[in-house]
Amino acid sequence: MRPLNPGATCPRKTVSFFGELYLRSTLPFLSEETTEREVEYLAKCFQDLQVPGPVVDLGCGHGRHAARLNARGPLAGRVVGLELDALSLQERLPGFPAVRADLRSLPFRTGSLAGAYSWYSTLFIFSDEEHVALLREVARCLKPGGRLVFHTVPYERLAAQPEASFSTRLPDGSLLEEWSHFDAVRGRDEATRRLTRPDGRVLTGQYAIRYHPLADLTRLLESTGFSVCWVHGGLEGEQASGTSTDLIVGAELRHG
The missing domain is CATH 2.20.25.570 (N-terminal domain of TfIIb)
Structure with a gap:
């Protein structure tokens, strides 16, 4: 280095x-085409969700996903943003409600959410112990059968x-x-x-x-109450591998 x-x-x-530095240095790379493709992927991930209730964008930033998902498709009117950075919330796109809060202490009632999603490894910026606590917090807030979708990169x-x-x-x-x-x-x-x-x-x-090898990531999710439903290596739903650009995981909260 x-x-x-x-x-x-x-x-x-x-x-x-994760403040002005991140916002100003990341926005130029988030093209309209990239955002639209990611939104379409997330919409497909939740189109068959049978659990009623809101779906939270964990680390929503300025809301490029949340604003569109809340406006149309299977999550219309159901998306809530959660973000800790005040500047991102101040400059967020219109069209969805948002709360300022820490991922490790979610301001939602137990069993009140139908789903959650997170993009760009946002869930894994803390210590290993905090990641366990964070996933347990998400599990606490979800209803049984609730869905978690998150994006990261292959180890x-x-x-x-x-x-x-x-x-x-x-x-x-x-x-x-x-x-x-x-x-x-x-x-x-x-x-x-x-x-x-x-x-x-x-x-x-x-x-x-x-970053975790997939087997370790699966064990982490299972230990915090989730079952892995799918793993994709890209936005077209392709099979994940060690050379994939993306690692996208869909999981559900186990019943009981």
Whole structure:
């Protein structure tokens, strides 16, 4: 991993990764086509859901999925967003209700939700112990037969290329740089991201994401009350493998 340039003279601020840094550096990559394909996939995931009640977008960000899913299709009028970052909620798209809360302490009554979904490894940004507690929290809030869908990346894909870095200029003129290292033993991808804004401000933050081999992920879900229903390697429902771009898991809360 390349170190950050110690000689930089721009005003620099170390910030929480999931705030302005994440929002400003991620939005330029979320094209209309990408969002629409992901929304269509999620709609299919819940089209046969028989359990009544709301479905929560865990870590909804600015609501690119929630706004569309709540407006049409099988989840119309049923989606609630949950997000901790105040800026993302402030700039969220219209058309769906949202609450500000922590994933590890959900503000929903026991057995009140029909489903939940989460995109881009949002469920796995904490410690292993917290991930167990988080999944148990989701299970607590779901009704029996309630559905959980989440997106992550195959463990094997990161293990095959543990070092990564990039530098690119964003449409607004910002310079985005990132350095990451995947520790295959611990299953953690640790990264530093730096965003140099056009006004000279430099936002720097660190994050870590936990990735599990599929067998370990299945055991984790089963130990917290879920049964895995499907695993896809992409938005077309293709079979997952270690080289898949995505790892998308659909699970249901077991009865009893």
